[in-house]
Amino acid sequence: MKIGYACINLSLACRxxxxxxxxxxxxxxxxxxxxxxxxxxxxQLRYNLERGIHYFRISSDLVPFASHPVCDYPWQSExxxxxxxxxxxxxxxxxxxxxxxxxxxxxxxxxxxxHERSVAELVYHAEVLDLMRLDRSHxxxxxxxxxxGDRVASMARFAARHRELPAAVKKRLxxxxxxxxxxxxxxxxxHARTGIPVVFDTLHHAANNxxxxxxxxxxAAGSTWKKKDGLPMVDYSSQKKGGKPGAHAYSLDAEDFRFxxxxxxxxxxxxMLEVKNKERSALxxxxxxxxxxxxxxx
DNA sequence: AGGTGTCAAGCGTCC
DNA sequence: GGACGCTTGACACCT
Numbered sequence: 001m002k003i004g005y006a007c008i009n010l011s012l013a014c015r016x017x018x019x020x021x022x023x024x025x026x027x028x029x030x031x032x033x034x035x036x037x038x039x040x041x042x043x044q045l046r047y048n049l050e051r052g053i054h055y056f057r058i059s060s061d062l063v064p065f066a067s068h069p070v071c072d073y074p075w076q077s078e079x080x081x082x083x084x085x086x087x088x089x090x091x092x093x094x095x096x097x098x099x100x101x102x103x104x105x106x107x108x109x110x111x112x113x114x115h116e117r118s119v120a121e122l123v124y125h126a127e128v129l130d131l132m133r134l135d136r137s138h139x140x141x142x143x144x145x146x147x148x149g150d151r152v153a154s155m156a157r158f159a160a161r162h163r164e165l166p167a168a169v170k171k172r173l174x175x176x177x178x179x180x181x182x183x184x185x186x187x188x189x190x191h192a193r194t195g196i197p198v199v200f201d202t203l204h205h206a207a208n209n210x211x212x213x214x215x216x217x218x219x220a221a222g223s224t225w226k227k228k229d230g231l232p233m234v235d236y237s238s239q240k241k242g243g244k245p246g247a248h249a250y251s252l253d254a255e256d257f258r259f260x261x262x263x264x265x266x267x268x269x270x271x272m273l274e275v276k277n278k279e280r281s282a283l284x285x286x287x288x289x290x291x292x293x294x295x296x297x298x
Numbered sequence: 299a300g301g302t303g304t305c306a307a308g309c310g311t312c313c
Numbered sequence: 314g315g316a317c318g319c320t321t322g323a324c325a326c327c328t
Contacts, residue, residue: 008322019323021325022305023325024325065306067306102307103319106308109308109309117307145309146308147309148309180309248320276321300327301327302326303327305324308319309319311318312315312317313315313317
């Protein structure tokens with residue numbers, strides 16, 4: 001079980017998600033920002049390796065405005081060498097990276113403009129991982145999308161739109177249960193129609209489920225993964241105590257985490273912590289998992 | 299230097 | 314039909 005965290009390392013001074021305002025778009029800003037972000041990403045990965053963290057979510061802001069029409073900067077060729085070096089580092093050390101485009105990416109939107117912009121954004125994400133020369137186990141996770149007043153039609157539209165995606169996107173795309181519209185059962189249905197592996201998110205499942213027990217749910221999502229896709233991915237987070245339902249806890253709830261590991265013992269997956277204090281929780285989680293006799297690569 | 303309004307993008311909910 | 318939450322940092326302008 002690889003254990004990791006998302007996008008930001010609070011112990012490091014740098015950020016790999018630096019951006020700027022659209023109004024201040026320029027080749028100079030692009031060059032400087034992407035260079036800084038890639039350099040920071042490498043620093044984050046080095047930090048992770050030193051501490052035994054082998055799983056990491058790369059920020060979608062790595063290349064700002066990459067899929068925006070304003071972007072005429074050839075970041076792919078300008079930074080080909082840097083991307084390749086990062087990818088080599090990831091591969092050489094047996095690490096896994098993933099990406100998670102944000103809420104605006106909706107391939108099932110009935111609005112053709114939103115659909116097109118979403119595909120462009122997914123192509124950008126695939127380009128990042130392709131430039132790193134990483135195999136298809138390094139995934140891009142999205143949600144099914146909007147309901148638009150008709151769940152059945154909107155799920156069918158997802159499947160149809162998926163069929164038309166470029167191969168580079170398709171080979172990496174995985175779908176995650178969300179907290180209100182499309183739960184685990186819906187994602188399994190999408191998998192049945194498209195073959196897309198299902199990422200299981202514990203907090204979303206707690207908010208949106210059909211009564212499936214945790215272990216059965218993790219196993220069901222895990223069964224949608226083929227060998228070439230790598231181990232199933234699970235996103236883990238605890239509910240913020242006293243916070244709004246769905247709010248992520250600030251730090252790892254050790255007791256809750258032990259319970260989760262005990263419930264899922266024997267199932268194989270990599271675990272992404274969606275906890276606000278980031279790498280600190282990842283380190284604590286790794287230590288707890290090892291105490292419980294679970295193998296985490298060091 | 300510090301404070302603060304705002305930022306590419308959308309859905310669903312609520313009034 | 315319009316405002317807001319989501320979830321969050323930090324950009325960029327203002328004083």
